[in-house]
Amino acid sequence: MTTQPRPRRRVAIAGLGAIGKAIARELDRGGVDGMALEAVASADPAKHRGFLQSLQTLPRVRTLDRLWEEADLVIEAAPSRLLREIVEPFVSRGKSAIVMSAAALLDNPDLIDIAKANGGQIIVPTGALIGLDAVTAAAVGTIHSVRMITRKPVDGFRGAPFVIDNGIDLDRVDAPLKLFEGTARQAGKGFPANLNVAVALSLAGIGPDRTMVEIWADPSVTRNTHRIEVDADSARFSMTIENVPSENPKTGMITALSAIALLRKMEAPLQIGT
Numbered sequence: 001m002t003t004q005p006r007p008r009r010r011v012a013i014a015g016l017g018a019i020g021k022a023i024a025r026e027l028d029r030g031g032v033d034g035m036a037l038e039a040v041a042s043a044d045p046a047k048h049r050g051f052l053q054s055l056q057t058l059p060r061v062r063t064l065d066r067l068w069e070e071a072d073l074v075i076e077a078a079p080s081r082l083l084r085e086i087v088e089p090f091v092s093r094g095k096s097a098i099v100m101s102a103a104a105l106l107d108n109p110d111l112i113d114i115a116k117a118n119g120g121q122i123i124v125p126t127g128a129l130i131g132l133d134a135v136t137a138a139a140v141g142t143i144h145s146v147r148m149i150t151r152k153p154v155d156g157f158r159g160a161p162f163v164i165d166n167g168i169d170l171d172r173v174d175a176p177l178k179l180f181e182g183t184a185r186q187a188g189k190g191f192p193a194n195l196n197v198a199v200a201l202s203l204a205g206i207g208p209d210r211t212m213v214e215i216w217a218d219p220s221v222t223r224n225t226h227r228i229e230v231d232a233d234s235a236r237f238s239m240t241i242e243n244v245p246s247e248n249p250k251t252g253m254i255t256a257l258s259a260i261a262l263l264r265k266m267e268a269p270l271q272i273g274t
C-alpha cells in the first residue's frame, strides 16, 4: 500500500520587514517541508519588488483583508496595530495565525474566543525570548513568581510610547538607565514594539498582571538582552538571551528563526520540546 503525501499547507505572510522577509526566504527555498508560501502583504509592495522577484516562486501580493483567500495559515509580522485586521479573517474561518506582535493580543483578547468558537488557532512562538518550554511546563504546576529584566541599546527604544509620554531624552542617556518597572501588561502598552517577549512570557506563565518586568536603556550593550527568573513549585530557573539585532534594531535575528523552527515543528514527524 502506498501512502499519499499530505497536501501542502498554504502560508501567507503579513508584513515584509525583518521577520517577514526572513520567513519568506526560508519557505521559498523549501526550508519547511509541507508548507508553501502563497501570498504576502506589505504597506508598500512596490518597495519589495526586487525582493519578491529574487524568490524562486513569486507569491501573490494581496491586501491584508484578502490574504485568507490564499492561505490556511497566516504569519503576522506587521506593526501591532494591525493584529486584528490580520488575525480575525483567519481564525474566524477555522484557520491558523502565528502572531509575532504578541503584546497586541492583550488589547484583543476576544480573538482567542473567536478562534475557539470557529476551530481556529493562534500560536505565539518563543520569538526573541528563551525558556517558554520550561515556563509552560512549570505552569502545569504552580508558579510563584516570574520576573524579566530587559536591557537594550538606547536606539532600540526610540518611538516607544512610554518614552515619548514621559519626555525621556534618549540622546542624553550615557549610563544604564532603568526606564520602567511594572507588569507585563503595562510594559506591552508602553513598549509595544519592544516587549512582545514579556507578554509572551506572561501568557505562557502566570499572566500579564503578575509577571513583573524591568526595562533598561543601556549604552554599554550591543545586543537585546532578556533575563527571566522563575520560581515554581517544580523548579527554580533563570536564563538569559543576548540577541543580535536584525536589520530592524528593535528586533533580534533569532525571532524569525524561532518562527521558522515552529513552522518546521508543526509539520515534523518528530517534535522536540514542549
Ligand SMILES: NC(=O)C1=CN([C@@H]2O[C@H](COP(=O)(O)OP(=O)(O)OC[C@H]3O[C@@H](n4cnc5c(N)ncnc54)[C@H](OP(=O)(O)O)[C@@H]3O)[C@@H](O)[C@H]2O)C=CC1
Pocket: 014, 015, 016, 017, 018, 019, 020, 041, 042, 043, 044, 045, 047, 064, 076, 077, 078, 079, 080, 082, 099, 100, 101, 102, 126, 127, 128, 129, 192, 193, 194, 196, 197, 200, 248, 250, 251, 252, 255
Ligand atoms: N514576539 C517576538 O519575540 C518579537 C516580535 N516582534 C514584533 O513583530 C512585528 C514585526 O517585526 P519586524 O519584522 O521587525 O517589523 P518591521 O518594522 O521590520 O516590518 C513591519 C512590516 O509591516 C508592514 N506593514 C506596515 N503596514 C502594513 C499594512 N497596512 N499592511 C501590510 N503590511 C504592513 C511593513 O511594510 P513595508 O515594508 O511595505 O513598509 C513592514 O514590511 C512587530 O510588531 C514587532 O514588534 C519583534 C521582535 C520580537
Ligand SMILES: O=C([O-])CC(=O)C(=O)O
Pocket: 128, 193, 194, 195, 196, 197, 198, 224, 225, 243, 250, 251, 252, 253, 255
Ligand atoms: O529582543 C527583541 O529582539 C525584540 C523584543 O524584545 C520584543 O519585540 O519583544
